[in-house]
Amino acid sequence: MARVVLIPGLTRSTVGAICTQAASWRLTASTLRHLTLTRVDFFIPGVSVVGGFSICSSPQLLDRERIIELAVKYTDHPPAMWVHKKCTLDSEVALRVGGEFFFDPQPTDAPRNLVLIAGGVGINPLLSILRHSADLHRDQADRGRGYKIGAIKLFYSAKNTSELLFKKNILDLVNEFPEKITCSFHVTKQTAQINAELEPYITEGRITEKEIQHHISAETLFYICGPPPMTDFFSKQLESSHVPKEHICFEKWW
Secondary structure, three states: OEEEOOOOOOOOOOOOEEEOOOOOOOOHHHHHHHHOOOOEEEOHHHHHHHEEEOOOHHHHHHHHHHHEEEEEEOOOOHHHHHHHHHHHOOOOEEEEEEEEOOOOOOOOOOOOEEEEEHHHHHHHHHHHHHHHHOOOOOOOHHHHOOOOOEEEEEEEEEOHHOOOOOOHHHHHHHOOOOOEEEEEEEEEOOOOOOOOOOHEEEEEEOOOOOHHHOOOOOOOEEEEOOOHHHHHHHHHHHHHHHOHHHHHHEEOOO
16 A cells, blocks of 8 residues: 655646555566656555556656655546545555556666657646656766766647746756756647746747758667547658668557
8 A cells, every 4th residue: 555645836726746655565677667757556545446547757756755646637537536635644545556668778778868748737747758858967976877868858748838837847947957958838729918037939830840840860869649530640750761660659648
């Protein structure tokens, strides 16, 4: 069982965040590998429907503090409703990890560039990759060992700037590692004035094929998460541009 720790101010908003403190988990290499980037099945006592939520934290947070962070959108889906309406400090749930959507380089692997393409709440698992990549870079820079990551580019599209989730967390990483991490926020229906801090990173309109093609190389891996039409479009475009299938990883949210 995992204990739920609420993050104040986030559990009643459109997208809430919770931490589950896995006090009784045994941290094996397999467990950490799955938590590098994936979803968890969320079993709630008294709720018959199983929830499926994305991990948005780095696996090193689990290693250091035995905590994982999940992003949960406010909907009428019973597990999400429980998180937003009934979940309290020290509630207990059961978790099952799995999935094939993750980034788990080994220390001796060749450096890879990453292009992360997110649409809407599809940012959640990609934020986990971004945070994990930042941790890998810190380890390499501080200790001179471990995996040496290449450049990371995040493309993130939403309706407007208020729906760009985790934008402060993302920009904090961009500012911490400007030589490694860059981002491009796209807004498709922006009506309000754009914040001055965000403006340098904002492009009005959808993410385009041309922008993605600039980053195609033999050393680049592509991760895509968003609505099915978006993931289908970019995965097919990358394949038609002769990017190997094993360099394209995508997950659809419905």
